[in-house]
Amino acid sequence: MTALTLLALGLRDLLAVTPGRTSRHPWLALLAAVGAVLIGGVVLAGGAASAAETLSAVALALGAVLAWHALARAGSPHLRVGALGGVVGLAVAEHTGALTVAHGPVGMALLGAGLVLVETANVVTRDVLRLAGRPSTDDVHDADDVHDADDDGEGLRGGRFIGPMERLLMAVLGLMAAWQAVAAIMAAKGIVRFPEISKDARAGDAKGGPMGASAEEFLVGSLASWTLAAGAGLVVHLALAGG
Template sequence: MSALALLLVAVGLTDLVAARDGSRPTIGRLAGTLVGLTSIAALALLADLDGWGDVALLGVVGVTTGAWAVLVDRAERSDSAQGLALAALAAGVGVTVLFSGWASNVAGPLARWLDWSGITALGAIDPTRAVLLLGLFLTQLSTGNAVVRLVLARTGALDPRGGPQAADRLRGGRLLGPMERVFILGLGLAGQVTAASVVIAAKGLIRWPELQRASRDSERREQAASDGTAAPIDQVTEYFLIGSFVSWLVALAALAVAHLA
């Protein structure tokens, strides 16, 4: 699973760096791509992933990371490529999982550092699993947000070209989403699945007053929407439900990978 771990780390870093430069998305995406590709080479060297199978899978990881960055940038600037971006990421993950037998386990300086660090949790864990968990954590941040936005745009709940958005009436999603996913992943890894379900329920409670207020104002909002100045309540509800379920699926998928790997 070392190839999958590197893919998740690279994609997570790519999106994390890209998200930091919101005023210049193209430059941010380029910088993120460079960081992601550099992380692949650096981790491969530090982990002694130099077998022929490793090299082949590292090529897949690099191509997937680059394709993801390009297609996400294209999708965010137009009303296309959302499905292609998601398919590229899914294909890359699928290939690295299907051919994971070709990949070597993480060793070399990285494994020795984990053992030397003196941190009991790091020393006791398998190095490959440690890198995988790092990748799963990173993908809960900006990558999770990117996946949610792509699905929302694909379903029509979000317009990537701008204009009045349902998101304008539900603030804080880009911050609450990563926090929620990290909580679900962390609690799930700790065996506290019930506590993770409480986090999911809490989001509904937090958003309920906003949805209720929007419902009371629906007639006025829908009238304004006809003038192109606001999104009607049905769009807000759709945005909330689709965004929430996709966000939860991202966290649960990461949790499943962590348990199966």
């Protein structure tokens, strides 16, 4: 169920921001996500799960993606973060045996976790930053592309890709138990941001916020992003252990 839900959420959010018809018509992204759930249900039915367990997994995944789509249109960070917490609760119930549903195959868990780390994690990180007091900016997806949103030029806008690549890399390294490499990435990110944070501490936030705002924004955004990477890695680990 968890793998199927993550697959649907990740696909919906990725298609919603991909240039093309789905970005102009969000219902197409929802339709694709619903189709992915139904196809995933067929895959689950072909496994060892019973019909009741498969139907339960499909029903929960459909409910999650429909609720997520509605909340995305509403634009409420409180409700979206709460909805993600609900998905986490269902995942815990699934893997502790408190909820009897069909478990997705390892490949589905890998695909779902990867898709979620690409764009859904951007949405959640942005919501966490808004809850922490950062002004709402529809063009900002992660703590790493704060300045990309403020820059109207045609230069490199790497921040839009740093967050997803960082999360994917950290999840893979975590699954490989390469903790030294994970720590090195965290340290390197802090070193890269150090000049900006130091400048903010001396002269105040260039964006008009109080002194130290850049450091707080960096910490909140990074910790939220890393937590999501760790959660996705845990989902894959549980799928591997169950397989």
